[in-house]
Amino acid sequence: MNNAIESSGLSKSFGSARAIRNISFSVDESEIFGFIGPDGAGKTTLFRIITTLLLPDEGYVKVLGMDSVTDYKKLRKEIGYMPGRFSLYQDLSVEENLSFYATVFGTTVKENYDLISDIYSHIEPFKKRLAGQLSGGMKQKLALSCALIHKPRLLVLDEPTTGVDAISRAEFWTMLGKLRKHNITILVSTPYMDEAMRCDRVALIQKGEILAVDTPRKIMLGFSRKLFSVKATEKYRLITALRQFPATITAYPFGDSVHATFTGDIVDPGLYDHLKNNGVTHVSVNETEAGIEDRFLELMNKTA
Amino acid sequence: MNRFLGFIKKEFLHIFRDYRTLFILFGIPAAQILIFGYAVSMDIKNAGIAFLDLSHDEITMELTDKIISSGFFKKTETLLSYSDVDKVFKKGKTKAVIIFESNFGKKLVSEGKASLSIIADGSEPNTATLVTNYTTAIVNNFNLRFAGDASLNSVRIQPEVKMFYNPNLKSHFMFVPGVITLILILICALMTSVTITREKEFGTMEVLLVSPLRPIQIILGKVMPYFILSFINVILILALSWFVFGLPVKGSMVLLLAESMLYILMSLTLGILISTLSGTMQQAIFISLIGLMLPSILLSGFIFPIENMPKVYDYVSMIMPPRYFIVIIKNIMIKGTGLAYIWKETLILIIMTAVFTGISVRKFKIRLE
Numbered sequence: 038m039n040n041a042i043e044s045s046g047l048s049k050s051f052g053s054a055r056a057i058r059n060i061s062f063s064v065d066e067s068e069i070f071g072f073i074g075p076d077g078a079g080k081t082t083l084f085r086i087i088t089t090l091l092l093p094d095e096g097y098v099k100v101l102g103m104d105s106v107t108d109y110k111k112l113r114k115e116i117g118y119m120p121g122r123f124s125l126y127q128d129l130s131v132e133e134n135l136s137f138y139a140t141v142f143g144t145t146v147k148e149n150y151d152l153i154s155d156i157y158s159h160i161e162p163f164k165k166r167l168a169g170q171l172s173g174g175m176k177q178k179l180a181l182s183c184a185l186i187h188k189p190r191l192l193v194l195d196e197p198t199t200g201v202d203a204i205s206r207a208e209f210w211t212m213l214g215k216l217r218k219h220n221i222t223i224l225v226s227t228p229y230m231d232e233a234m235r236c237d238r239v240a241l242i243q244k245g246e247i248l249a250v251d252t253p254r255k256i257m258l259g260f261s262r263k264l265f266s267v268k269a270t271e272k273y274r275l276i277t278a279l280r281q282f283p284a285t286i287t288a289y290p291f292g293d294s295v296h297a298t299f300t301g302d303i304v305d306p307g308l309y310d311h312l313k314n315n316g317v318t319h320v321s322v323n324e325t326e327a328g329i330e331d332r333f334l335e336l337m338n339k340t341a
Numbered sequence: 342m343n344r345f346l347g348f349i350k351k352e353f354l355h356i357f358r359d360y361r362t363l364f365i366l367f368g369i370p371a372a373q374i375l376i377f378g379y380a381v382s383m384d385i386k387n388a389g390i391a392f393l394d395l396s397h398d399e400i401t402m403e404l405t406d407k408i409i410s411s412g413f414f415k416k417t418e419t420l421l422s423y424s425d426v427d428k429v430f431k432k433g434k435t436k437a438v439i440i441f442e443s444n445f446g447k448k449l450v451s452e453g454k455a456s457l458s459i460i461a462d463g464s465e466p467n468t469a470t471l472v473t474n475y476t477t478a479i480v481n482n483f484n485l486r487f488a489g490d491a492s493l494n495s496v497r498i499q500p501e502v503k504m505f506y507n508p509n510l511k512s513h514f515m516f517v518p519g520v521i522t523l524i525l526i527l528i529c530a531l532m533t534s535v536t537i538t539r540e541k542e543f544g545t546m547e548v549l550l551v552s553p554l555r556p557i558q559i560i561l562g563k564v565m566p567y568f569i570l571s572f573i574n575v576i577l578i579l580a581l582s583w584f585v586f587g588l589p590v591k592g593s594m595v596l597l598l599a600e601s602m603l604y605i606l607m608s609l610t611l612g613i614l615i616s617t618l619s620g621t622m623q624q625a626i627f628i629s630l631i632g633l634m635l636p637s638i639l640l641s642g643f644i645f646p647i648e649n650m651p652k653v654y655d656y657v658s659m660i661m662p663p664r665y666f667i668v669i670i671k672n673i674m675i676k677g678t679g680l681a682y683i684w685k686e687t688l689i690l691i692i693m694t695a696v697f698t699g700i701s702v703r704k705f706k707i708r709l710e
Contacts, residue, residue, distance in 0.1 A: 088551050090709045109707075110553075118551045122544040128358040129351065140347025141552045183548075 041222035046096030056082040057245040071236035072226040079245040080226040117189030123180035127169030142187030174205030210235040230330040248336040260327030263302035278315035348562035377516040389435040393420040398446030437461040513586040518670040519643035526608040533612030534625035591677030610697035617704040
């Protein structure tokens, strides 16, 4: 199998701020590869280098076998790019946006309709509506349709689910999954850790550096300790109390519970007394499986 | 080619969807022409004038009648003493007071000389100058006739002034070409710079750049719709000034339209240049309005003659494109001259267009930095 993307030692600075540092990774053809990291981690900069919009200071990236700097003209024909702000013309209708992008890429909506039909059918009833009046989820679907309309070999989606409701987010990932059968490589970034599970492989990125690249499963298994889910009535007081406990290594909020690790991977019996003394009641502690987020935080602390 | 046409179609959709753009394109030029043509008129019509006649004889009456019946003035008051002059000016309706000395008629007949004062309201210098010039002209005219049949023994040289091309010195002749010049550069530069920076601001430029569209196609696609619309605009302005002010085009219409096209093109490329220099729509609007409007009005020779300016301003005005187009359009419209008289200005505009295009295409970023 060929590599759809292969990068080595990519670095980029804006003035004195280093956006990404020494990024090397490779993406297989037709896989869904996710970049997971918080805002400001350098995801957008990296994607702009891959889509030929920025020049790297150091290193190189070969996309579909072409160099992002020298072969940019050829490369641009093969990429479907959906920037973080959905790049739609707010004053054009759904239909007009789509057919504009189709003509610009030298194709027609009809020609590649089968590729987008799954996605576009959701918004087709509103095709006369101006893009500016669509909901976040509909904008996202339209932007994806526009990015796909010329049947690109590589689809680059920069935070496609940011600012979109939970149901649309789930739908969106289902659509991406369906695109797999068209042999399109998908590069996607997201700040939501839970979305990592929908990718074939993910790279955890933080402060411009890649912390780990692997399948989501293996990344989770990489978690080095036993993880405990601690629940109590008052979460904030629980975290503070846990962090004061000498045997606690880490304690982070996770949904309605707190994920904690302890020295020796055991729950010290003194913990319950400590919590009680700090006014935390209804405590329950269970061992749990580490998620991507837990692994991310662990890796982040190691580098810090 | 299909790509390019698709792009142009999109641009037209943007323009027609946005009523404000359309209004700026067509409403403002029409309004400007009418405002400049009527409100900012430099001609006087029914200016208030008061008389202080200390003589009250046949000749002063006749002269008064002549002044009033000229159509330029309207009599506001008849004053009784010098002390009233200040009062009548303060009321604001009167722009000038004519004072005949006592025994005006008698002196004129017996001594061949009499004096008359014109006192004008200097707080409005333009009107004051006009009013005094008009009254002086009327008095001179009267003088000539009176002297003509009185005595022939004194030799006099009487200059006869005639205005070529604009015999009545109508200010429309000055404003219409000026407004066309101003409007075209403002609208073209403003519109193109705003539409390009808008794509940058909304993030759509990112996708356009990643698309196979070439920079020159994006630039031309942005320019083409405005080129067509501005050209229609020129025709509308010319038609409007013909129907409303009766302003003819003396020279070749074809030449005028061709020169207008050149000027529009120059303004559009200037707009693109502005857009490559500015990152946001606000910046683009600021540069186009402040950077272009004021110098265009003040330094182009539209209102203030360049010859009367200090040398420094003269040099500055040399880089202002309106300066050259004003010469061109005035020559063609009013004097009816051909290309032989304006080839220099035309050449300068062509060079400017080429330079702006060159810089824009070079500076147009094929990437985001």
